[in-house]
Amino acid sequence: xxxxxxxxxxxxxxxxxxxxxxVWNQTVxxxxxxxxxxxxxxxxxxxxxxxxxxxxxxxxxxxxxxxFIAPGLIMMAIVQNAFANxxxxxxxxxxxxxxxxxxxxxxxxxxxxxxLVVGGIVRGLSVGIVVMASVYCFVPFTMEHPFIGLFYVLSxxxxxxxxxxxxxxxxxxxxxxxxxxxxxxxPLAFLSGTxxxxxxxxxxxxxxxxxxPFFYMIDGFRYAIIGYTxxxxxxxxxxxxATNVVLWVWVLRxxxxxxxxxx
Numbered sequence: 001x002x003x004x005x006x007x008x009x010x011x012x013x014x015x016x017x018x019x020x021x022x023v024w025n026q027t028v029x030x031x032x033x034x035x036x037x038x039x040x041x042x043x044x045x046x047x048x049x050x051x052x053x054x055x056x057x058x059x060x061x062x063x064x065x066x067x068f069i070a071p072g073l074i075m076m077a078i079v080q081n082a083f084a085n086x087x088x089x090x091x092x093x094x095x096x097x098x099x100x101x102x103x104x105x106x107x108x109x110x111x112x113x114x115x116l117v118v119g120g121i122v123r124g125l126s127v128g129i130v131v132m133a134s135v136y137c138f139v140p141f142t143m144e145h146p147f148i149g150l151f152y153v154l155s156x157x158x159x160x161x162x163x164x165x166x167x168x169x170x171x172x173x174x175x176x177x178x179x180x181x182x183x184x185x186x187p188l189a190f191l192s193g194t195x196x197x198x199x200x201x202x203x204x205x206x207x208x209x210x211x212x213p214f215f216y217m218i219d220g221f222r223y224a225i226i227g228y229t230x231x232x233x234x235x236x237x238x239x240x241x242a243t244n245v246v247l248w249v250w251v252l253r254x255x256x257x258x259x260x261x262x263x
Contacts, residue, residue, distance in 0.1 A: 016119025090168025120161025
């Protein structure tokens with residue numbers, strides 16, 4: 001049985017984390033500002049203020065609109081940055097011709113995947129902590145189910161980090177990378193029930209939403225914070241776990257074959 005290259009894994013993990021820490025103003029602070037702008041726009045568009053009386057107004061099954069959208073905005077910031085970290089890392093390495101620095105060391109596909117995903121998770125969690133603290137200043141909330149929240153944050157970060165690896169490997173130009181982000185990732189995120197309950201949708205679209213894994217990560221994290229769910233916590237855990245297993249195997253096969261990496 002082949003032993004794990006702990007030094008190589010640690011070094012690559014450190015590289016991935018240090019890469020986004022070097023530009024923290026762009027990778028951590030900017031998402032906070034974007035999230036707060038989304039929060040402000042949605043609240044103002046609904047004619048709500050941030051005071052306790054208006055935020056307590058029942059909007060969705062007795063839950064204030066401010067409290068309803070806050071968990072989704074936090075989760076969106078987390079997963080978008082997890083995806084951006086892995087996809088941009090591979091894309092930049094390929095464009096600059098230094099992808100060989102990742103492929104040549106004695107690291108297996110699993111070790112490379114693990115290291116890249118760890119970088120994505122750390123960036124996602126870093127952004128999530130800062131965003132959560134910032135949102136709390138305007139929309140106070142309590143974490144009703146912290147362990148469920150941790151599961152969904154980690155599972156969602158892993159899923160988007162793996163999708164980022166797939167996108168980074170597949171993309172040969174920044175245009176292709178942007179296409180995946182703009183036409184797949186962003187629509188799935190925005191149509192996941194972040195700003196509304198899927199119970200408000202027509203029956204056909206209500207059922208379609210259940211095929212969107214982004215819905216389950218938003219829904220599960222919302223349940224962890226405010227105790228409200230549209231799709232079921234257990235179902236969400238199963239869907240995210242199964243999705244991560246499929247993505248992990250897919251990524252390993254791409255690294256093993258050298259698809260768009262060795263040519």
